[in-house]
Amino acid sequence: MAYDLKTIAKMTGYSVSTVSRVVNGKGRVSQKTRDKILEIVDEYNYVPNQIARSLKSNATNTVGIIVPDIREYFYKVIRSADAIFSKHGYSILLADSNEDPEKEEMYIKLMYEKRVDGLILATVSNEFKALDIFFNNSVPVVFIDNLPEVDGAYEDCVLLDNAKASSMAIDQFVKEGHRRIAIISGTETEMTGHERMDGYLRSMRLHGFEPDERLVKIGRYEEEEGYRCMAELLENRQEAGFTAVYVSSYKMSCGAFKAIKEKELRIPDDVAVIAFDFTDDTGLITPTITSVVQPIERIGRIVAERLIDRMKMAKQAEDEREEDFPQKIILAPGMLLGESSRYVK
Amino acid sequence: MAYDLKTIAKMTGYSVSTVSRVVNGKGRVSQKTRDKILEIVDEYNYVPNQIARSLKSNATNTVGIIVPDIREYFYKVIRSADAIFSKHGYSILLADSNEDPEKEEMYIKLMYEKRVDGLILATVSNEFKALDIFFNNSVPVVFIDNLPEVDGAYEDCVLLDNAKASSMAIDQFVKEGHRRIAIISGTETEMTGHERMDGYLRSMRLHGFEPDERLVKIGRYEEEEGYRCMAELLENRQEAGFTAVYVSSYKMSCGAFKAIKEKELRIPDDVAVIAFDFTDDTGLITPTITSVVQPIERIGRIVAERLIDRMKMAKQAEDEREEDFPQKIILAPGMLLGESSRYVK
DNA sequence: GTGAAAGCGCTAACAC
DNA sequence: GTGTTAGCGCTTTCAC
Numbered sequence: 001m002a003y004d005l006k007t008i009a010k011m012t013g014y015s016v017s018t019v020s021r022v023v024n025g026k027g028r029v030s031q032k033t034r035d036k037i038l039e040i041v042d043e044y045n046y047v048p049n050q051i052a053r054s055l056k057s058n059a060t061n062t063v064g065i066i067v068p069d070i071r072e073y074f075y076k077v078i079r080s081a082d083a084i085f086s087k088h089g090y091s092i093l094l095a096d097s098n099e100d101p102e103k104e105e106m107y108i109k110l111m112y113e114k115r116v117d118g119l120i121l122a123t124v125s126n127e128f129k130a131l132d133i134f135f136n137n138s139v140p141v142v143f144i145d146n147l148p149e150v151d152g153a154y155e156d157c158v159l160l161d162n163a164k165a166s167s168m169a170i171d172q173f174v175k176e177g178h179r180r181i182a183i184i185s186g187t188e189t190e191m192t193g194h195e196r197m198d199g200y201l202r203s204m205r206l207h208g209f210e211p212d213e214r215l216v217k218i219g220r221y222e223e224e225e226g227y228r229c230m231a232e233l234l235e236n237r238q239e240a241g242f243t244a245v246y247v248s249s250y251k252m253s254c255g256a257f258k259a260i261k262e263k264e265l266r267i268p269d270d271v272a273v274i275a276f277d278f279t280d281d282t283g284l285i286t287p288t289i290t291s292v293v294q295p296i297e298r299i300g301r302i303v304a305e306r307l308i309d310r311m312k313m314a315k316q317a318e319d320e321r322e323e324d325f326p327q328k329i330i331l332a333p334g335m336l337l338g339e340s341s342r343y344v345k
Numbered sequence: 346m347a348y349d350l351k352t353i354a355k356m357t358g359y360s361v362s363t364v365s366r367v368v369n370g371k372g373r374v375s376q377k378t379r380d381k382i383l384e385i386v387d388e389y390n391y392v393p394n395q396i397a398r399s400l401k402s403n404a405t406n407t408v409g410i411i412v413p414d415i416r417e418y419f420y421k422v423i424r425s426a427d428a429i430f431s432k433h434g435y436s437i438l439l440a441d442s443n444e445d446p447e448k449e450e451m452y453i454k455l456m457y458e459k460r461v462d463g464l465i466l467a468t469v470s471n472e473f474k475a476l477d478i479f480f481n482n483s484v485p486v487v488f489i490d491n492l493p494e495v496d497g498a499y500e501d502c503v504l505l506d507n508a509k510a511s512s513m514a515i516d517q518f519v520k521e522g523h524r525r526i527a528i529i530s531g532t533e534t535e536m537t538g539h540e541r542m543d544g545y546l547r548s549m550r551l552h553g554f555e556p557d558e559r560l561v562k563i564g565r566y567e568e569e570e571g572y573r574c575m576a577e578l579l580e581n582r583q584e585a586g587f588t589a590v591y592v593s594s595y596k597m598s599c600g601a602f603k604a605i606k607e608k609e610l611r612i613p614d615d616v617a618v619i620a621f622d623f624t625d626d627t628g629l630i631t632p633t634i635t636s637v638v639q640p641i642e643r644i645g646r647i648v649a650e651r652l653i654d655r656m657k658m659a660k661q662a663e664d665e666r667e668e669d670f671p672q673k674i675i676l677a678p679g680m681l682l683g684e685s686s687r688y689v690k
Numbered sequence: 691g692t693g694a695a696a697g698c699g700c701t702a703a704c705a706c
Numbered sequence: 707g708t709g710t711t712a713g714c715g716c717t718t719t720c721a722c
Contacts, residue, residue, distance in 0.1 A: 052715035
């Protein structure tokens, strides 16, 4: 059984409070006492119970992270956030909602029950409802990936500039000589899908190309949907007359590539492609793939820093708390240039 | 501020214990009382404080997971373990040791301080030292990926049959017609490196091939090392006379491919390859890659199940606890057949 | 410098 | 059926 302060105190002959002072290195304790106590603490391998501390201090030094699927880029975000959190003494309570809004809601509640000091949320839901417990008790929440819409107002978040991602892809295509550019995008009900589509349309217009619905396919962010969308596009390739396709999600990109391969078409000769968040670890992929990429490391770092800031503020007494407004942090995507976006002929 | 039981009790006019009973659904409470209390609980959105519960019950319903780098296959293991844990009401406290034994030790201690009910550890250290707190207090630990060696004895673990992975690769090569087969393997000081090498040597001998040090390159599990090893092998290709290479780590495989490409050699024509834990999401890689793969989903599932079992046992009173011996669970790898292992000419 | 004691929010005897 | 109370392990105020 684990030793507690009382037991250690008894063994040293001092009181609990003195032992506590020594263990925490606070308060005045004579050197002699300190040495004697530390010896016993070491000998019996006393490890303070953080649960008890948390109950007392009303802080767990733990942040919650809820993501829809850790296998997406989130695991990299977590890795980078973890580096920051661990430096500041925070641990991570992780939950994977499996894209299920109800499970997400359950986890939000659970995180609150476990009294995390802050929460990072990549939500799949469109309402804040379950988060009320956090807001009402001013436990900081920072969103990533996606922000549920609430009439104009917004919360703390770190997001990709999705519209810019699209326009960067279009710009690149245009620069290479393409004129008829198609897009495969996510469902409009998702904030990201909406923004990526929006950026595409705006950018196309800026280049003087009128919108053409034959150039647009929309689906869920899944490999099969990417496959379907690309297959449908290719079905009407002659008629629609496009030479390039921007596939605005990683999973969809994988599906789209398979559709192209199945039709025995060549990239970029028959159809040029710019993918999303795509990197080739192996160097084996031919042609090399042009891709818009999220600044994943930065997302993790920044969301962690922002949350830590907010948690610090929350600790201050209400009256001396400096006024703080939600921050919407929008990060620019990057571009990986490859051969897949070339204009041939 | 969050409401506590006492406040809720005051509001309902009942005592804390009655409110507690209602919230937990235990003990006899009249329907009328229950309804009245639940109404207030709902109205004020009372959420029980798990920290306090944990202090009382001496259980956190949280398991710790420490991995060296979540970006390796561990994030998939975690995903699959999470599915099991969440079903059983456990949350995950995650830590990434960044391959640093000291950081790992620090996290082990932290996990204990936060009183996790159990621990999953993919260690980078070769000693159990820091884990004493867990063992001494009989908090269950299950190892994955790697088990520090301690003279014959072992602990609970879920591991890949690394020797079998190697022999499967060699068998496949032989079946395809190869006779001179090289290996790129991890450092011998790592259990996995040792076992993979061992399996290779044994399998080669079984097939009647004498060991030949020109066919063996060893390095750390890193992309650059895979590159270096492959480059060195290819340097002496004529002399060593091999037609095939088994690269026994994912990261090393990526580096090895780059070395081959740089030398402008073809796979499998000039050198056949079997990789480790390699899958191609895109279908774009030519040739398709033959690879030995870990049963990642199963690892996650099984390690979670085993830990849950152990935690249940730990809860039982010492005297009625059924005797339990550590289990060494060894899982067989799988094989993904591709063109990269072919024997040409 | 050190100790006694209250209390963090909850559960579970035990009493009524 | 319901209420009182001790105590989980710790920190911290207040006395001495």
